[in-house]
Amino acid sequence: MTLPTLLAVGTFNDWDVPDMRNGFDLVTIASITDLAGLDAGLRGQVRAVAYKGHKPFDGAQMDLLPALEIIANYGVGYDAIDVVAATARKVRVTNTPDVLNDDVADLAVGMLLSFTRNMAANSAWLARGDWAEKGDPPLARKLSGTRVGIMGLGRIGREIADRLAAFKMEIHYHSRTAKDTPAGWVWHATPESLAASCDYMVVALVGGKATEGYVSASVIAAMGADAVIANISRGSTIDETALLDALENRRIRGAALDVFRVEPALDPRFLALSNVYLQPHQGSATIETRKGMGALQRANIRAHLSGQPLLTPVN
Ligand code: 8YV
Numbered sequence: 001m002t003l004p005t006l007l008a009v010g011t012f013n014d015w016d017v018p019d020m021r022n023g024f025d026l027v028t029i030a031s032i033t034d035l036a037g038l039d040a041g042l043r044g045q046v047r048a049v050a051y052k053g054h055k056p057f058d059g060a061q062m063d064l065l066p067a068l069e070i071i072a073n074y075g076v077g078y079d080a081i082d083v084v085a086a087t088a089r090k091v092r093v094t095n096t097p098d099v100l101n102d103d104v105a106d107l108a109v110g111m112l113l114s115f116t117r118n119m120a121a122n123s124a125w126l127a128r129g130d131w132a133e134k135g136d137p138p139l140a141r142k143l144s145g146t147r148v149g150i151m152g153l154g155r156i157g158r159e160i161a162d163r164l165a166a167f168k169m170e171i172h173y174h175s176r177t178a179k180d181t182p183a184g185w186v187w188h189a190t191p192e193s194l195a196a197s198c199d200y201m202v203v204a205l206v207g208g209k210a211t212e213g214y215v216s217a218s219v220i221a222a223m224g225a226d227a228v229i230a231n232i233s234r235g236s237t238i239d240e241t242a243l244l245d246a247l248e249n250r251r252i253r254g255a256a257l258d259v260f261r262v263e264p265a266l267d268p269r270f271l272a273l274s275n276v277y278l279q280p281h282q283g284s285a286t287i288e289t290r291k292g293m294g295a296l297q298r299a300n301i302r303a304h305l306s307g308q309p310l311l312t313p314v315n
């Protein structure tokens with residue numbers, strides 16, 4: 001019996017590979033940009049793609065895989081995949097929602113605390129010997145009891161809000177329509193209204209065209225000079241030039257960012273700032289969650305190939 005050909009795109013963890021070989025003829029490439037270089041005969045066999053990456057996967061690339069039936073994305077955000085092009089080609093797309101909610105929310109809270117309590121600078125202070133030499137570092141700023149604004153109260157936004165509610169924070173949020181929330185959470189009809197009503201704003205929007213630059217220059221301008229922005233969604237959701245201008249000119253207090261418009265070669269202007277706390281896109285990056293994401297990705301592929309309903313379909 002010939003096994004279905006699975007094309008794994010991206011660098012997977014060692015624990016993913018044995019299961020990708022189990023029942024599949026596995027072909028691997030490091031990046032979708034390597035696809036055209038793959039032998040045409042081999043490309044013609046590929047029925048499923050396990051996609052891990054943030055580079056665009058478009059219709060022209062799908063056309064290089066004439067037997068393609070499913071693209072299973074490793075990640076909840078599938079903005080790199082042209083879903084319209086996939087649907088037009090009757091190619092199913094899946095993602096990995098929910099399994100990473102806790103980790104992304106944990107990181108959002110951790111970044112807010114790290115930023116506002118000066119944890120990176122204080123650690124460096126101690127490591128340099130400044131504690132003994134100069135005494136205590138400059139005082140930090142408080143998180144508990146302040147006002148947070150969640151931009152996008154989807155599954156991850158909700159997990160972040162639930163955690164920050166335990167920090168006795170006043171919860172404000174913006175989404176298209178008001179949601180069913182605990183009493184006292186305040187819905188804002190516009191992103192500007194949210195920005196004007198919080199001390200800390202956490203961006204938890206989905207990525208893609210619809211939310212590109214959603215946190216615009218006018219939204220950033222609506223934030224108070226003492227306000228902090230955090231982003232764990234996609235770099236594309238914020239007007240990055242407007243954000244950099246605001247940070248450089250101290251029109252906002254600071255930013256805690258896990259995502260950037262260009263990754264990993266982020267805008268070097270970020271590196272010159274002292275009012276930021278930056279992470280290299282680590283939201284889902286724990287062993288436990290990455291194992292869960294890989295398992296869900298493969299479960300979707302197996303479901304499709306055995307004629308079962310997809311677990312987490314996108315189209
Ligand atoms: C990435 C993510 O998938 O889930 C998402 O949308 O951005 C991440 O979990 C991860 O960086 C692997 O590419």
